[in-house]
Amino acid sequence: MSIKKNRLSQNGIYGPLTQKTLRNLLKKELITNFGFENMHIIADILIDRFLKIISECSVEKERIKPYQTIVFAVDRNQRFGYGKTMSQTKLIPVTVNIITHQELEELASGKYLKDLRPKIVTRILKEAYAQGGVLSLNDVAIICGVPNTIIKKAMRDYYKQHPDEILPHIGTIFDCGATMTHKRIIIKLYLSGLLTKEISEKTNHHPFNVDSYISSFEQVRGLYEEGKGVQQIAFFTGFSQSLVKEYIQIIKELNQLQNNNKPNGLMSLTS
Structure with missing residues (x-):
């Protein structure tokens, strides 16, 4: 042929x-x-x-190691918030460890899983964020196979030990949460003289939201120092009364902190 x-x-x-x-x-x-x-x-x-x-x-076999999984996270470089559905949001796949070898060794040495959970939750959030993604606490609950109430408790326990840290999840990065913990920390850093970029990097927080917190804080502070009440401030700013109360609470706390720790490097809240 x-x-x-x-x-x-x-x-x-x-x-x-x-x-x-x-x-x-x-x-x-x-x-x-x-x-x-x-x-x-x-x-x-x-x-x-x-x-x-x-x-x-x-999922590539050589990429995924034992006790790892791939999940979809919100792209941390986009804006996201209330009114925007997940189907309208840019998602990226991230690889996270369900549990690490070190954590397994700690369990084997006698530690209880509930005591390790704050560390595990924090690590999962940070692993996703390092790859450019942001997870919700519900995502972490699914990964860990527990109700989200347990994840929230683990977060509270972690913050008790690390009160000045902001963990990167949807509620903090995209301002979708009810807690004012991150607001307080961001305002404190702002009053200490840090720039938006520095605050953003230090708190794992989107620069847009950092500026939004600062702007809202300054509006509330100005009216509060003029003697305006909560309802008046809410009327003039267009903020909800609950948000106004949050910022007033922050002002009071930082005033107290300044009085107890002079000089503390904070700009005067009454200037």
Whole structure:
């Protein structure tokens, strides 16, 4: 058999197999069922994007280690908040450790899982954030296989030991939480003279929200020092009364702190 005939024979046998690809399957679907009969180039562009997304979200055996999992996190570089659904939000896959070897050793040495949980929750949040993603406390609850009430308790326990730290989760990074812990810390850093960029880096907080806290604080502080009450401040600023009360509470706490620790490097709250 000549080389040419052999090549044709081989192509006849194996050629069809080379067409059995995900790319061709997707292209056939777009052309047959979604009206792309005369838009093959656009179909190819879409398929390239689809395949890239699939690649980013696929679990590669060599990438995933024992006790690890892949979860979708909110991209920390975007703005996100109330009124924006998760389907409208940019998500990225991140790899987190359900438990580490060191934590397993601590359990083996006699520590209880409930005592390690604050450390585990904190680590999972930080692992995701280091990869550019932000998890919710509900995400962490699913990863750990416990109710979110247990995760919230673990967070409270952690903050008791680290009162000046802000953990990176959706409630703090995107200002979707009810707690004012991060507001207090950010305002305290602002009054100590740090710039927005420095505060953002120090608190794992989006610069936009840092500026928003500072602006809101200054509005409330100015009116409060003029002797305005909660209802008046809420009326003039457009803030809810509960938010005004939060900032007034922060002002009182920092005033007390300043009086107890002079000089503390804080700018006067009454200047």
